[in-house]
Amino acid sequence: MKKLGFGCMRFPLLDENDVKSIDKPQVEAMFDRFLEQGFTYVDTAYPYHEGESERVVKAALVDRYPREAYKLATKLPTFLLKEKEDCARYFNEQLEKTGAGYFDYYLIHCLTTDLYETAKKCDAFAFAAAMKAEGKVKEFGFSFHDTPEKLDEILTAHPEVDFVQLQINYLDWEALNVQSRGCYEVARKHKKEIVVMEPVKGGSLIRVPDEVAATFKEADPNRSIASWAIRFAASLDGVRMVLSGMSNTEQMEDNLSYMDAFEPLSEAEMDMVLRAGEQIRKTIAIPCTACEYCVAGCPMHICIPDYFKLYNERKQTLSAGKSKAYDELHATHGKASACVACGQCESICPQHLPIIENLRLVAETFEG
Ligand code: SF4
Ligand code: SF4
Numbered sequence: 041m042k043k044l045g046f047g048c049m050r051f052p053l054l055d056e057n058d059v060k061s062i063d064k065p066q067v068e069a070m071f072d073r074f075l076e077q078g079f080t081y082v083d084t085a086y087p088y089h090e091g092e093s094e095r096v097v098k099a100a101l102v103d104r105y106p107r108e109a110y111k112l113a114t115k116l117p118t119f120l121l122k123e124k125e126d127c128a129r130y131f132n133e134q135l136e137k138t139g140a141g142y143f144d145y146y147l148i149h150c151l152t153t154d155l156y157e158t159a160k161k162c163d164a165f166a167f168a169a170a171m172k173a174e175g176k177v178k179e180f181g182f183s184f185h186d187t188p189e190k191l192d193e194i195l196t197a198h199p200e201v202d203f204v205q206l207q208i209n210y211l212d213w214e215a216l217n218v219q220s221r222g223c224y225e226v227a228r229k230h231k232k233e234i235v236v237m238e239p240v241k242g243g244s245l246i247r248v249p250d251e252v253a254a255t256f257k258e259a260d261p262n263r264s265i266a267s268w269a270i271r272f273a274a275s276l277d278g279v280r281m282v283l284s285g286m287s288n289t290e291q292m293e294d295n296l297s298y299m300d301a302f303e304p305l306s307e308a309e310m311d312m313v314l315r316a317g318e319q320i321r322k323t324i325a326i327p328c329t330a331c332e333y334c335v336a337g338c339p340m341h342i343c344i345p346d347y348f349k350l351y352n353e354r355k356q357t358l359s360a361g362k363s364k365a366y367d368e369l370h371a372t373h374g375k376a377s378a379c380v381a382c383g384q385c386e387s388i389c390p391q392h393l394p395i396i397e398n399l400r401l402v403a404e405t406f407e408g
Contacts, residue, residue, distance in 0.1 A: 041111075043274045044299035045081035045235070046074050046292075047285035048097055049088040049331070050243075057372070059332070060092045068100045070292050077296050080110050083235075083283050085149055086117040086134060087333070094137040102139045113145035113235075114138065115183065116164055118155045119333075119388060127167035135176070145235075146171060147205055148182040150333070150390060153190055165198050181205060183237060185390035188222030195230040203280065205235040207390070210272045210317040211245060212238075217327070217392045224276065233280040236273040240284065242329030245269040246291075249323050249356075252316045259312060266291070267298045268305075272313045275304035325355040326398050327391060334385035334395060340374035344385060344395060347376050347402045354405060366406040377403035 052063040052070075071082075082101060084093045094114060101110060114134055116127060135141070148164045159165065159182075168180040183205035184191055195201070204227050212218035227234050240246055246266045248256075256268055273282045282299075286292045305313065321327075328348040335344060346369050354363070370376075376399040385395045 041081065041281070042077075042079045042299060043280070043282055043302055044079055044270070044295055045083050045113075045281045045283040046071070046079070047237070047283040048082065048084040048093045050285035050287045051089060051093065051096060052288050059089050062089060062092055062096050064096060064100060066289060067096055068104070070286065070289055071101050071104070073289070073292060073296065075105065075109055077300055079296070079299075081113065081281050081283075082110050083113040083145075083237075084138075085115040085147075086120070086130060087336070090336070094134060098137060098139045107141060111144040112138065112140050113147065114143055115147040115149035116168070118149050118151065118159050118164065121158050121162040121164065124163050124167075127162055127164055131167070131171065131176075142176045142178070144178045145203075146177040146180045148180075151182045151184050151190075151194060152186045152390070154387065156186075156190065156194060165200070169200055179203060181232075181235070184223065185218075185392075188219055188226045191223050191226045192229075195226065195232065199230070201232065203233045203235060205237055205283075207238045208234070208236045208273050208276070208279075209239050209241050209245060209269055210313045211241050211320055211324075211327075213314060213317055215321065215327070224278075228278050232278075234276075234278050236276075236279055236282045238329055239273040239282050240266050240269045241327070242285075242331065243287075244324065244327070244329070245320075248316070248320055252319050255312065255316060259309065263298065264294050266294060268309075268313050268316070270295060271298060271302070271305050272310065274299070274302060275310065323356065325352050325401075326393065328352075328393060329391060331390060333388050333390060337384045337388065338374070339382060339384070340378040340380060342374040342376065342379060342399065343369055344399070346373075347406075348398060351398070351402045351405060363406050375403065375407060376400075377407055379403075 052066045054061040054063050084097050148159050171177040172180055179202035181201050181203040206223050208220045212220040248265055270282055284295050326348045328345050330345040350366055379399045381396045
């Protein structure tokens with residue numbers, strides 16, 4: 041199977057401020073191109089686009105192609121589970137929403153130390169195994185956002201999982217809050233194949249600092265900046281798939297261009313890319329991936345990732361003063377200073393960011 045998967049968490053939008061306003065004709069055209077080029081892996085999840093992603097997958101893919109034309113992955117929303125019966129309830133809802141009949145891959149979503157406890161309490165692993173035995177799921181695994189030690193614990197307790205999904209990119213390879221390398225090595229020790237998520241870190245590795253971009257262009261003027269990130273992840277042994285959350289046709293064409301006849305990076309190129317990651321890490325103030333997991337539960341309706349994006353841009357451009365974009369955002373959302381430090385967001389953030397402290401910096405920068 042070709043190693044590029046279509047991540048359905050960042051579909052093109054008609055209105056940038058409304059994650060449910062998915063540009064369906066463009067998504068249909070993107071699926072058409074993707075399948076036409078021989079790619080098949082499509083990855084969605086219950087919460088993406090506030091629940092709209094699975095519906096759009098149905099309309100743009102499932103209803104328009106024979107079932108064997110694609111492989112569909114979706115995920116059990118671990119963070120919504122309260123009791124055992126919820127597993128079947130969400131699963132059946134997902135089967136209905138996607139109309140897919142069965143899932144090629146089913147993942148227990150976003151395991152962290154806390155959510156692993158939820159998964160255990162609600163028997164999520166046994167549920168996924170039962171769905172596999174019934175043929176409603178072909179393979180099952182989990183996506184993971186915690187330490188290598190926790191991953192080792194889970195894989196030791198659950199040797200039955202078929203694969204794991206990990207956040208791997210050259211920026212986080214040695215980052216202490218993500219530990220891509222450590223998690224990768226644990227998965228390999230357990231002989232699990234890996235699906236890679238966030239290879240371009242929510243788009244951060246598409247726009248890199250000028251000096252890093254110059255290094256990449258010198259190495260190969262014909263390759264895009266994003267290509268180095270995707271090819272880095274796809275070059276690692278045991279990686280079966282690299283997911284890219286493609287947001288428009290242009291990004292998709294770029295991804296297809298180098299993943300069609302994929303060439304792994306050489307050892308020297310791997311070293312160059314990892315050195316670039318070190319350089320970039322020094323310039324990013326808040327390494328938020330804009331996954332939006334923190335947003336739905338915020339009692340003050342603070343648009344956390346949007347504020348962090350503005351803050352990072354501000355730090356990179358070294359500008360100062362008020363921001364029109366910030367003023368527009370807080371007209372419809374809570375201000376950064378409205379945070380009541382309830383901690384909901386920090387408990388769910390897969391990047392383990394100190395969100396409360398970071399919002400204080402945002403408030404000082406834009407409200408002061
Ligand atoms: S800590 Fe602040 S930003 Fe986070 S959920 Fe609570 S109010 Fe919202
Ligand atoms: S702060 Fe964390 S949970 Fe929120 S969007 Fe950023 S990475 Fe995701």
